[in-house]
Amino acid sequence: MISLAGRDILHGWGKFVFTGLGLGLLIGVTLTMAGVYRGMVDDAKVLLDNSGADLWVVQQDTLGPYAESSSVHDDVWRSIAAMEGVARTANITYLTMQVRLTGPGARDVRAMVVGVTPDGPGHPGQPVHLVAGRHLTRSHYEAVADVATGFALGDTIRVRRNEYTVVGLARRMVSSGGDPMVFIPLKDAQEAQFLKDNDAIVRQRARTAQNPALNRPGVPGLLDAVIASQSTNPYVNAVLVQLAPGYTPERVAEPIRRWQRLTVYTRAQMEEILIAKLIATSARQIAMFLVILAIVSAAIVAFIIYTLTLGKIREIAVLKLIGTRNRTIAAMILQQALGLGLIGFVVGKIAATFWAPAFPKYVLLETGDTVRALVAVVVICVLASVLAIRAALRVDPAEAIGG
Template identity: 85%
Template sequence: MISLAGRDILHAWGKFVFTGVGLGLLIGVTLTMAGVYRGMVDDAKVLLDNSGADLWVVQQDTLGPYAEASSLYDDTWRGILSMAGVARAANVTYLTMQVRRGERDVRAMVVGVVGGEPGLPGQPGFLVAGRHLSRSHYEAVADLASGFRLGDRIQIRRHHYTVVGLTRRMVSSGGDPMIFIPLKDAQAAQFLKDNDAIVRQRARTAANPAFSTPNVLDAVLASQSSNPYVNAVLVQIEAGRDPEQVAEPIRRWKRLTVYTRAQMEEILIGKLIATSSKQIGMFLVILAIVSAAIVAFIIYTLTLGKIREIAVLKLIGTRNRTIAGMIMQQAVGLGLIGFVVGKIAATFWAPFFPKYVLLETGDALRGFVAVVVICILASVLAIRAALKVDPAEAIGG
């Protein structure tokens, strides 16, 4: 038996192809939306991977350092390092801000790390060009996505930094490129005030009668001009240790909150990007409904245009299931054309998106199955119309 659907598609291929291209662009948008979500999840995982940490020690009862603000004294790491099972520990600060280079500025996550010690948790794992931070001040390692190049002079708050190294795929959970600078500079950038504010603060402090004693005033002013805080302490545990068993004593004795990798992943994916993922989920549902409506409308219209032929087919003895199969195959054919166009389109335009779009094979397969199911469901309306056609319509009178 010949394929009636295939012949019809070949006969009116232009109509099918153009309709399929239109549908394909819609499917391409749908696949891209899924890719945007996957990209967000991947960014979150990359952030955790690149931190090189097994445990995140943060301020008690906070979801820091990524989902909430967290502040720890910068000497906390010493005590943590002495705990059983801890191999390495390092301070880190995170600050998302606009980083300037000349007239241009870039949204970036500025990460303060302990300079001169590559391999500590929080350090950039590998460089694609240049070198690691080796001085205590005014050097930076930037991600390629920032657009900065080796030797560039960038401005963070009041100070200028020279880009000495470049990394790849070192991004925040929001997809912003990371810029690593020495910890002391990062602490200053995060917590210290500008010169005018410092002058005003000193005047206010000196005017306070409680600090009128010279030594006390000097001590208070000194404490105001330094910043002993970091956002978190990143911990690497000894090989073979259970992260939870290492974390528990830190929680109990240091009275801090400690997250394992799994818990931090849950915070990032389950809380930080949860609203975004729901937003994308809503888009996916709407796009699926719109796609189904378009396929249903197109197939229904095409079927109505063939009512006389369907009446003739029924009159000459064609089974209902043959006619239903023809319509369903056409709907699926349209979906296949649309899927191929959509996949190609999404693959083509994904790299041009400002944030990372991760097109996973699994999503494509799920999308393919969804397209086929949607097309089958969308053809039901047209099949109902076709099966209602009276073969007597082929005979006049």
């Protein structure tokens, strides 16, 4: 059986290819939008994976440390470390800020500054996947940065008032928002979170000294002690916990909640917080875009196929007059719509694959999404061809005779 649609496409291939190219770019954008969402989810999972933690101990009744701010005293880790089922613990701080590359080519980079104890690889919170350099070994002024920051080994970066030398480079160490991470020693990070400028410190001291309750005669050293406590930060955002072999997360988490009066999240709960709460709005935003793009694609396919069909009304009338079945004519239009959709899909897939790495945030093009997109394209093309098929089937064969 001859393929009327195939012959028509071959006859007017330029029209089909260029229309398919345009549609393909639209489908490419749609695939990329899905990839942006998948990238966000993957970033969130990578953040959890890279933390190396089985449990996150955070301030009571908060969703910290990623979805809400959380403050936990920095000596809590000791009592947690002593509990049954806990293999290792580590304090950690997170602070998203502008990090400045100093020297020639100075520029600001949006990054998540992570404060970790320089314990070396394998400990919770430590950077993994080092691609160059080494881990943090000193307690001050060293940094390990993700390659996405664009920093190089030996670069000097400024975090607040302190400068750090980049001693290591990691890969795929990103926040849930996709910002690359910069790891610095915990003490420096704690200071950076609450460090005030000199003028503010002077004014703070003056205010404290003027407070008669803190500057009482006969109590020497009280004022100095109060001032000293105001300029230090004994808090971290969370305590990361690694479990000993043979213990389930919930079995260890429950005693910590009960005895330490803190909130503890397992990996599954933390993933739920990140995906269902932190990026939920962004996901809905992207879903809206996907729906709109699908509607626009369907409208374009419908318009093109309808226009192409109207251009063939006389031929369709002749075909009907000489005895062509309605289903043959409908199949021709449907096949053309599907052909157009498939050209667009191939172009879109190629385009998305090529431009995805150029996006500033991670774009993950999943095979499952590609298959779903193909199914959606087929469904959209079928629906879009309905209008044209209706128009074709309404053509009166008498139109071919005229009069």
